[in-house]
Amino acid sequence: DIINxxxxxxxxxxxxxTDAPQTVKLKSRDYFWYSPILNKQLRKSWAHxxxxxxxxxxxxxxxxxxAKWRIPVTPRGGGTGNYGQAVPLVGGIILDMTQLTGISEIGNGFVRCETGILIADLDDSAHETGQELLMWPSTRSQATIGGFISGGSAGIGSVRHGVLRDDGNVRSLRIVTLEETPRIITLEGPEIQKAHHAYGTNGIITELELALQPAVDWHHAIALFDEYTDAVQFGEALCCEDYDIYLISVVDKGFAQFYDKLTDVFPQDKHAVFSMVGPKTIDAFTADAITHNGYVSLMMSDVEIEKANLPPAYECSYNHTTLQALKKDRNWTYLQVAYPQPYDPAADTIMLAEYGDDLLRHHEFARERGDYQLFAIPLLKFTTAEKLYEITKRYEELGCTVFDAHVYTIAEGGMKQVDTVQMAFKQDADPHGLMNPGKTSYAEAQEVLCRYAIPSS
Ligand code: FAD
Structure with a gap:
């Protein structure tokens, strides 16, 4: 179609x-290059x-x-998504939301703000009232709150407060529809599921309300272990209602080679647990590490860690671990794996025996609907897509669920199915199918590519 x-x-x-090619190309990218598979598919996809x-x-x-000129729209926050969520597949415009940064109200237990604000700025403002955000991604300094709600799912804080979709975490979303005469729809409470994690396919979120909690003086901690299983079991012990814990991230000793600044506190012969611990739990954390045959090598407040010029614990967790590895060697990539509960090391033992040269273990603890869960973001030495999917299949044979991080559609990625509630909302909020076309499902992507006569190579 010719666009006017x-x-x-x-x-x-x-x-x-702007249609300056350099800016347009830059703003059409996100962190999809973490995946060699997505990198091949998306690196030449850009907006007009x-x-x-x-x-x-x-x-x-x-x-x-x-809507009037039938122009595809891809909303964009900080562009830090890993699955090409913010990459336009069929041209059109990038809708850069980063100038909508207002905070309209911070009350007791909640904040209402525009969606283009950086998460770190929002959290700083909450701290000025003695409160803090419930959770955030390790990209808090570059990512917007709207991008997190639309493209993310959980993060630092999730071991305490659950995932974004859990009741009460996101209180409301204010959405502009993509119509000739746009409407504003406000989704409240459980209704937010209609647009949360929808990759900007069903409305433009302009404002939202999030729950806040009283702020805690989180300390950045590292505990070290000879045995990986001890490190995971220490993590399990920390999953306790009575403890103030904001992050529990377990990494294989093989990660130590990527952290130059941490050689004294994360040597290459020890597995590590990176954690954020509240003051009232520091003593219990230290005692539990000893009980699990380990010891604490670092415990510093925010101010101390900055003064020491060391990375905060959250930059050694979630997908920041993959980033540290990629900085050293672009051949690494990653998988996202959920384990049956409780953790049985047998699956990892088998995977290590079969693919030990290609995999580095990395586990995260989070809560979902109140229950503690263990999932993994193992590093994978990439050779071919066939090998990556062979390893995926092996995890599945061992009872794990793999969320495919190497596809750009919602259906084939995390959800593994089409979300009918979100599709119904899409019909209402985006009746012309102009919002981030192709990101909903594989079938839709093919249909859109044909409709716009975009060559698939
Ligand atoms: P973008 O990448 O700009 O956009 C994400 C999606 O949201 C896109 O589909 C976009 O179209 C849509 N969107 C953006 N704004 C709007 C809006 N206002 N209305 C409608 N749709 C919109 N993710 C996690 O969940 N947890 C983590 O711990 C985490 N760690 C990460 C670590 C690293 C090193 C990297 C590179 C990524 C990580 N991510 C993580 C992924 C990503 O950083 C987060 O999800 C982040 O919050 C995305 O925010 P953003 O502003 O960059 O969004």
Whole structure:
């Protein structure tokens, strides 16, 4: 289809936009390159222009013009997603949300804000009131809160407060529809599931309300172990209601080679647990490490860790571990694996025996609907896609669930199915199918690619 770009730009007069190729290409990328498979598929996918509204009223003007001229829209926050969520598959515009940074209210137990604000800035503002966010990704300094709600799922804090979709964590979403006359829809309570983790496919989220908790002076901790199983069992012991724990991340000793600044506190012959611990739990943390045949090698407050020029514990957790490895060697990639509960080391023992040269163990603890869960983000030495999927299949044969991090659609990635509630909401909020086309399912991607006559190579 030929798009009338002149008509579109006339309709959005006064709103910032650019079609400078370098900016457009840069803003059409995210961290999909973590996956060699996605890198091949997405590195030449970019938008026609980037539009940067400053207010919700400007978002509405852009949404109306996109609906009128049938222009695909890919919302974008910080562009730190790992699955190409913010990469436009069929051109159109990137809707850069990063100028919508207002905080309208911080009350007792909640914050209401625009969605383009950086998570670190939002958390800093919450701290000024003695409160803090319940959870955030390790990319808090680059990622926006809207991008986290639309493209993320859990993070630092999830071992205490659960995942984003758990009741009460996200209290409301304010959404602009993609229609000639856009409407504003407010989703509250459990209704937020209609648009949470939808990769910007069913409405533009302009404002949201999140729950807050009283702030804790989290300390960055490392505990070391000779045996990996001891490290995981120490993590299990920390999953206790009475403890103040914000992060429990277990990594194989093989990760030590990636952390130059930590050689004194994370030597190459010890497995490590990176954690964030509240003051009232520091003594119990230290005692539990000893009970599990380990010891604490680092315990520092935020101020101390910054002064010592060491990375905070959260930058040694979640997908920051993969980043540290990739900085040293671009051949690493990763898998996302959920284990049957309780943890049985047998699956890891078998995987190590079969693929020991290709895999480095990494486990995270989080809560989901109140229950503690263990999942893994193992590092994988990439050779071929066939080998990656052979290893995936082996994990599945051992009773694990693998969430495919090497696809860009919601259905084939985490969810493994089409979310019918979200699809129904998409029909309402995006009746022309213009929002981030191709990200919903494999079938939809193929259909959209054909409709826009985009070559699939
Ligand atoms: P973007 O990448 O810009 O966008 C993500 C998705 O949201 C896209 O589909 C986009 O279209 C959509 N979107 C953005 N804004 C809006 C809006 N206002 N309305 C509608 N749709 C919108 N993720 C986790 O969940 N937990 C982690 O711990 C974590 N750790 C990470 C570590 C590293 C090193 C990296 C590279 C990534 C990590 N991620 C993690 C993934 C990612 O950083 C987070 O999900 C992050 O919150 C995404 O925010 P963003 O602003 O960068 O979103």
């Amino acid at each position: 770009w002149e008509g579109f730009t006339a309709d959005i007069e006064g709103i910032a936009f 222009m980037v539009v940067t509204p400053k207010t919700e009223a400007e978002v509405i003007t852009v949404a109306a013009a996109c």
